[in-house]
Amino acid sequence: MKREVTITVNGVTHTRTVEPRLLLVHFLRDELGLTGTNIGCDSSQCGACTVHLDGQAVKSCTVLAVQADGCRVTTIEGLANGKLHPLQQAFWEKHGLQCGFCTPGMIMASADLLSRNPNPTEEEIRRGLEGNLCRCTGYQNIVAAVQAAAEMMKK
Amino acid sequence: MFAANFDYYRPATVAEAVQLLSTKENAKILAGGHSLIPAMKYRLAQPSALIDIGRIPELSGIRVEGGKLRIGAMTTHAAIAASADVKAHCPLLAEAADKIGDQMVRNRGTIGGAIVHADPAADYPPNLLALGGSVTAVGPNGSRTIDFAGFWTDLFTTALAPNEIVTEVTVNGYGKGTGGAYADLQHPASGYIVVGASAVVTVANGVCSKVSLVIGGATPNPVRASAAEAALTGKAPTAENIAAAAALAANGISNPIGDSFASGDYRVHLAKVLAKRALTQAAARAQ
Incomplete structure (x- = not known):
């Protein structure tokens, strides 16, 4: 039994008829072609699929598209507003990535963290990103990038 | 997948x-x-x-009523961890909620879902049992209250009937003179607890007048450490008295869970170590 869902993604409203088992991440990637959101572990561990659902970071591999019906979603593609978001700028400047696969999720989780805590300590950043895994183990520069972004966002 | x-x-x-x-x-x-x-x-x-009960408004939210917290079943772990009411009336519950999974998991996962799932490695059950309280469930014949002590009945199994839904969780709060603490060892990959010890201790006139200690993770359902509670009740919260009580923390554990990561014997050992840490911190917070 398919269901019609209407989801506003990065400010654009989309209506699709989907199977209830369709995951939000597949809705974004396969239905809308927004492939910036990656699928890593597909088991709620790695955080590569992190997006914002009504302003909160969630793992889109563990949310059904039907659960997001009527909601607002922001993906990595929707973060920049004419120019790079301070987090995107900071990940670039601090080289907060190696292969880049975890980066969209890292940035979306970091945006959630900074919205709740604009001035996090290093420990708070590491704890705030515990749900995001970097298999290149490039955490040092990721933390530095979040610190740099927090500074930029204060100005 | x-x-x-x-x-x-x-x-x-x-x-x-x-x-x-x-x-x-x-x-x-x-x-x-x-x-x-x-x-x-x-x-x-x-x-x-x-x-999907995610769009039923009355299932979310936190109220304080007569020293108890009444938490809607669909309230997320993140909302509980961040709630000023929970931090003020039951800080142990806020700490436990904040330990679950990671921020993204806490933004979606709910207290009702977690307690009904009844995972032996879950953080809420030992803490809720230590704090005391009840679950409100609604079925075709109306609503009933189930004490935490009788709610978890076996591995991934609760006292709920197949056609009942948990609507609310009521948790006893505590104030000055009482401290709560949760000490756990997490599996390094999954973050789920291997064993967790939850302690709530009331100290009056220099002695522990009330002690609640529950061990989770070692058995299919959390177990109250009655022998340890009795050993510390009426005694001063000294390091020696707490150590003596914590040594009894695994007395109620028979047939502990064992797997390739942590044997049953190791979990029994952890129960005593973590009980000592939880009791020590809870007693310190009570004073």
Whole structure:
């Protein structure tokens, strides 16, 4: 039994008829072609699929598209507003990535963290990103990038 | 990974949800989905119908009533961890909620879903049992209250009837003179607890007048460490007295869970070590 869902993604409203088992991440990637959101572990561990659902970071591999019906979603593609978001700028400047696969999720989780805590300590950043895994183990520069972004966002 | 297909329902009221649960074959309630959806992707669960209770407004929220917290079943771990009311009236519960999973998991996972899932490695059950309180469940014949002490009945099993839905969790709060603490060892990969010890201690006139200690993770359901509680009650919260009590913390554990990561013997050992840490911190916070 398919269901019609209407989801506003990065400010654009989309209506699709989907199977209830369709995951939000597949809705974004396969239905809308927004492939910036990656699928890593597909088991709620790695955080590569992190997006914002009504302003909160969630793992889109563990949310059904039907659960997001009527909601607002922001993906990595929707973060920049004419120019790079301070987090995107900071990940670039601090080289907060190696292969880049975890980066969209890292940035979306970091945006959630900074919205709740604009001035996090290093420990708070590491704890705030515990749900995001970097298999290149490039955490040092990721933390530095979040610190740099927090500074930029204060100005 | 895709779940097996299913029909999806999104009731607007608890009554409608109960009606659907009673009439749809092989139906399951979908709360935050952070245990159920992974289980469905692995095909460990293949419900024919999901009843999504995520849009029933009265199921979310936290109220303080007569020193107790009344928490709607769909309240997320993140909301509990950040709640000023929970931090003020029951800081141990806020700490436990903040330890679950990671921020994204806490943004979706709910207290009702977590306690109904009854995972032996879950953080809420030992803490809720140590704090005391009850679960409100609604079925076709109305609502009933189930004490935490009788709620978890076996591995991934609760006292709920198949057509009942948890609507609210009531937790005893505490104030000055009482301290709570949760000491746990997490599995390094999953973050789930291997063993966790939850302690709530009241100190009056220099002695522990009330001690509540519960061990989770070592057995299918959390176990009250009655011998340790009795050993410390009426005694001063000194290091020696706490150590002597903590040594008895595993007395109620028979047939502990053992797996390739942590044997049953190791879990019994951890129960005593973590009980000592939890009791020490709880007693310090009580003073």
